[in-house]
Amino acid sequence: MKKIICLLITGLILQFGSESTFAQTPKNAPPKTKKPLPANANPNKDSQVKSVVTPPASSAAVKMDMPDKPEMKSKILPYPITQKKLPNGLNVVTVPYDSKGVVAFYIVVRVGSRNEIEPGKTGFAHFFEHMMFRGTKKYSKEKYSAVLKSTGASANANTSLDRTLYHMTGSSNKLETMFELESDRFMNLDYSLQDFKTEAGAVKGEYTKNSSNPYTKLNEMIQNTAFSSHTYKHTTMGFWDDIVDMPNQYDYSRTFFNRYYRPEYCTIIVVGDTKAEEVNRLAETYFGSWKKGNYVSTVPPEPVQTATRFTHLQKPGFPPFLSLNYKGPAHNDAMIDLPALDILFSVYFSENSDLYNNLVIKDQKARSIDGGVSNTRDPFLISIDASLVDTGDFKLVKETIMATLVKASTTPVDPQLLKEAKMNLKNSFKMSIDNPSAISQSLSSFTWLTGNPESLNNYYWMYDQVTTDDLMKVAKKYFRSDRLTIGTISPNKNEKLK
Secondary structure (H helix, E strand, C coil): CCCCCCHHCCCCCCCCEEEEEEEECCCCCCCCCCCCCCCCCCCCCCCCCCCCCCCCCCCCCCCCCCCCCCCCCCCCCCCCCEEEEEECCCCEEEEEECCCCCCEEEEEEECHHHHHHCCCCCHHHHHHHHHHHCEEECEHHHHHHHHHHHHCCEEEEECCCCCCEEEEEEEEHHHHHHHHHHHHHHHHCCCHHHHHHHHHHHHHHHHHHHHHCCCHHHHHHHHHHHCCCHHCCCCCCCCCHHHHHHHCCCCHHHHHHHHHHHHEEEEEEEEECHHHHHHHHHHHHCCCCCCCCCCCCCCCCCCCCCCEEEEEEEECCCCCCCEEECCCCCCCCCCHHHHHHHHHHHHHCCCCCHHHHHHHHHHHEEEEEEEEEEEECCCCEEEEEEEECHHHHHHHHHHHHHHHHHHHCCCCCCCHHHHHHHHHHHHHHHHHHCCCCHHHHHHHHHHHCCCCCCCHHHHHHHHHHHHHHHHHHHHHCCCCCHHEEEEEEEECCCCCCC
């Protein structure tokens, strides 16, 4: 249960983003969204919360009839969300919060590895997470650091499948300074060829470091196996060959920045001790002259999977690991599928579940079992992971998990258990939004998925609509062997799970 709750607290996503740090005071960054994995895992899978992208007909979600007027729905966020769209397409979001002189300043760029559509050019969304701290003609890297330090703020950034997120938290009376700093680098980023090559080398080192973790490496292999055409085939870091060649792509880096770092791709979110009038004034002053772009990327659709796929990492001396990954739906806050899947995992895969009690506590066949659905702009993966005690138990654990999925598709959940699962998920979120950064993080998650922070309220409202029949319907729809990719880690050359 606690790992599912973590998904919701961080904005319901699973996104395995890398994080760049540029903090002058101790970091106050919100936790990164990520898919549940063993405690010692460092996954590289991306997932965020999904945007409203219509899934293929074969995976069409169940449409819910929702009230036309927002006031007719209960809102889980108890604070008003004010939005203003500037003429250049930049969306400005303000949420006043009694934080006694503190504000969180977030910029959501709806560009992630999903948008890397050209062969040989992966990893650039993550690359610019780094480059954005390289400075401008007005504010060099050193001057940016000094000014930021004078505000008492900390700045950070991270990247995932569907977005790049920049955030800082500091004194509300320095909000104008934050606006000035961020508008300058978003509009006037400047870097030399040498700067570019230096940062490209740093990205290569980060990839090498991350890949030394078997969980990260397996995740990369799973995405590459599960997808054939869609850009979710590569992780946020990108393909290794592209990263090696990145130092030669200086001209393309300029093209990438000019395409995507435009106001129509961005949303500013300010939460804390401020008012919408002030935030809107500052946005117009510092971002109003930002020129709108005209580039739209066309992400290739993923063909329907027709058979189980397999990938394996041979790793002697490492705990055996099983990952079952089913094709899931895209995020859509007007569909019941994702909220139903969230609740399903809370019921069947939490630490209070029968499966966990049998495999982990009673029989001790597994060290841990986790499951979760990725909230992404396009259909991604629903994952169930188990860290095993003994290599010889792969088949037993796999069959036990699959028997649980069959039960989920054929046996109605106890209504009281359903009610408790809904309550736990919603209450966990309510308890988490106790500071400006946490609120901003949650709003940003739904902003990068749908473009609208109000989607957060819509999504949580859907929890109350989920029925026992819905749980069985989504289990039947998504947990299909012909939509499954199995990843394994063991000392063996392969695991025979066909």
